[in-house]
Amino acid sequence: MKVIIAKTAGFCMGVRRAVEMALDAPSSYQGPIFTYGPLIHNPQVLSLFSEKGVVILDQIPEKGHGTILIRAHGVPPEKKELLKKAGFNVIDATCPRxxxxxxxxxxxxxxxxxxxxxxxxxxxxxxxxxxxxxxxxxxxxxxxxxxxxxxxxxxxxxxxxxxxxxxxxxxxxxxxxxxxxxxxxxxxCDSTEKRQMEVRRLSKMVDAVIVVGGKNSGNTRRLAEIVKTEGKTAFHVETEDELNLENLSKVSSIAITAGASTPSWIIKRVLRGVEKKPLSNKGWWSTFFLEVQRFLLLTNIYVALGAGCLCYAMMRMMELPITVAALAVAVFYVMSMHIFNRLTGRAEDKYNDPEREQFYSRNKMPLKFLALLSGAVGLIAAYKMGQVPFWTLLTMSLLGSSYNLRLIPSWIFNGNKRRRIRDLPGSKTILIALAWGVSTTVLPAISAGSNRFFAICIAFLWATGLVLGRTAFFDVLDMQGDRIVGKETIPLLIGEKKSFRLLKRLLLFMTVIISTGGVLPLFSGLSFLLAICPLFMLLIVVFYERGNMLPGVRMEFRVESLFVFSGVMTFIYEWF
Ligand code: SF4
Incomplete structure (x- = not known):
């Protein structure tokens, strides 16, 4: 089934700004947090605010304390004054327009x-x-x-x-x-106009439109009405639970749009729900293939396979002998690290990927066991590689497990909230990339006793950069969920547009660096073939930005295939 997501779906600038201010408020201000009236018309976001302790205040009391946010629509100036007089710290989230x-x-x-x-x-x-x-x-x-x-x-x-x-x-x-x-x-403001024009245009192209948003949101209801006036079926849902998969299976093309108060994590969840629709027009194998992809991603088996493939490609590129121990280190260490990450990152997955969160909550014990077992196998394999690889991997594993520990006692920097490694903005993205880089390039090179310093450096830089690109891309997709749980990723610090710009430059740089290695020549002709990998990732980013690729299992699988692809290309190169 063809699925199109409207480019204008979700928060407009003013609503996004107000919601972000409300989400950041509990960690930025002391005392209770209020909003003057409901901030937006979306029950899921409002219940999220109440979970975070943000209370809706409808009447201005004579005396009050704490912080109060003024909604994106703004208020009369005298109300603002009354709030200040009552003793509130007033944060104005009125839309700049x-x-x-x-x-x-x-x-x-x-x-x-x-x-x-x-x-x-x-x-x-x-x-x-x-x-x-x-x-x-x-x-x-x-x-x-x-x-x-x-x-x-x-x-x-x-x-x-x-x-x-x-x-x-x-x-x-x-x-x-x-x-x-x-x-x-x-x-x-042209935001509403553009949203309505787009839904009108999309209605002409598809059989039905899913409109996501609060049933009490006027602008969302208006979108559903436009679809109906265009003679198409509109499914107005607040969450993915309201999707009628049987009705959906009767249509062959569908568009998804959302009101100005619908967060992207709900749109993503609806899209994942649509993916579960029986693919009657494609045959059982398509559903089966999707389920296999989902399982491989949830268990991190595919990510681990990718690490093994990348390690194989790097060893060949650095002209090192292929050893089972080196491949095993990459596969099992990466698998263990990613399962642990998922186990500790369930709070953000609740919004970004609820299916994964449920999978990890349901299978906590077996997954913990699998993570420990693969970590142990990785260490045994590293021991076989030699003393240096073993101690390096052990140090990396210990650092990884102290990621969530409060390393700085509270009395040293009183009130400092950055006491764990995970509190450093972007630390997870960078550490994951470095861990992949070391296990797939540095450890095999040390074990083989290679003294080709420049070749090792470039291979390390390339593998690390490629993984950094992949992880940063996922961070951009998960921005709203990460903000909700207070996780500070690089995209949250610099914004989506800048992140995409940086990501594209990074991938181009990776293409240049590996090709230069081939020209110098530090590497064999294989490096020119591997230069396709960052270009492949670049294509995914561009397609996603243009709305030609939708977030979900299929896209995640394509991104992770990047590393498997590097191994396959190396194998083909070797063969011929
Ligand atoms: S003016 Fe209204 S519709 Fe336009 S961006 Fe601001 S809040 Fe959104």
């Missing part, structure tokens, strides 16, 4: 202008905007409404940011003809 409208109104009100707001008079944003116009504010919902207003000596016309463009245009055209001295400001 709404703030812009507020300041237009404020500056003109100060000069004696009347304000005409085109919008819905009960909408929280309009209520907030009216507060900036004082006694000189008026709300109109249609052309008829404005005709009934008195003529003002000086007035401005602004729009509620989510106002219908056609209504606003008709009003501003009328004002230009009849009261050309009125100043008109088109303050409509």
């Amino acid at each position: 709404v703030v812009k409208v507020q300041s237009i109104i404020k500056s003109h009100t100060n000069k004696g202008y009347s304000t005409i707001i085109v919008g819905d008079k009960d909408h929280p944003e309009v209520v907030g905007l009216l507060g900036y116009a004082g006694s000189m504010g008026y709300v109109v919902g249609s052309l008829e409404d404005i005709k009934h207003l008195p003529v003002f000596e000086q007035a401005i016309i602004v729009a509620q940011t989510t106002q219908n463009q056609k209504i606003f245009q008709s009003i501003s055209a009328w004002a230009e003809q009849n009261h050309c001295h009125y100043k008109v400001f088109d303050t409509i």
Whole structure:
């Protein structure tokens, strides 16, 4: 089945900003955290806030303490003052686009202008905007409404940011003809317009559309209505549990869109739910193949196989003899490390990949045993390789197991929250890449007694960079879930766009570095063949960015196949 995810699905800029501020608040401010009214119309996000101790406050008390967040729609200035007077630390999460409208109104009100707001008079944003116009504010919902207003000596016309463009245009055209001295400001945010245009376009291309979002969210309901007016079936669901797989199996193409208050982790979960749909049009083998992929990924068997393949490729590239011990170290150490990571990272998986979280919760004991067993086999194999590989791997394993331990006692840096290795931003991504790099290149080279220093350095840099690219890519996909649990990854620090830019540069650099190794020549012609690997990863990143590739089991499998691919290419090269 063809599945398309709308590019505009999910949080708009203003909602994302407000949600992120609310999620970061408990760790940034002392005392209780409140939001003034519900921050957004999404029950899952609101229950997440309440899990994190963020309480909704509907009435302003005379006395209060703690921090309060003002929602993205904004509030009248007097409410803000009342909150401050009550004793709250007020954090303004009003969308910058709404703030812009507020300041237009404020500056003109100060000069004696009347304000005409085109919008819905009960909408929280309009209520907030009216507060900036004082006694000189008026709300109109249609052309008829404005005709009934008195003529003002000086007035401005602004729009509620989510106002219908056609209504606003008709009003501003009328004002230009009849009261050309009125100043008109088109303050409509194009986010809603773009979302609706896209769903209209997608409805023409598919059999049905899944609209994800709160049943009480106006903009989400509107999306479902648009689908129906286009003559297509709309499935409006709040979560993946509401998906009717039987109904879905009757359609051969589907689009997924979501309202402005739907977080990406819910969209991802819905997409994973759609993946479970019986693939009647492709035959049983397709479902079977998907289940096999899922199992190999969940158990980390495929990741371990990839590490073995990468180790094989690196040994061949550095012209080292292939040894079973070196391959076993890469396979079992990586397997053990990844299972431990998953066991300790269940909190974020609850949002990023609930199926994995359930798998790890259900099979905690056997997986712990498997992690310990593979760690032990890796160490035995390292011992066979020699003293240095053994002690190096043992040190790496000990460092890995102290990842979650509080290494700095609280009395040294009172109140410092970065006391564990995992508290250092991006530490997990970098440590995973280094561990792969050492086990697949440095240890085999030491064991073989190779003295080709530059060749080893470049091979290490390349293998580490490739794994860094793969892990950073997954970090970008998991940004919202990671933020919820307070995990500080590199993408969370620098943002999604910058992360993708860096990732693409890194992969290009990896292509250049390995090809240079072949030109110098530090390596055989195999290095030119392996240069395809970072390019392959680059293609996945670009396809994902353009919306041609969807997150889910299939994409994860393709990314992990990168390393298996390096082994297969090496094998083919050797063969010929
Ligand atoms: S729809 Fe536009 S104005 Fe409203 S919160 Fe989102 S980005 Fe801001």
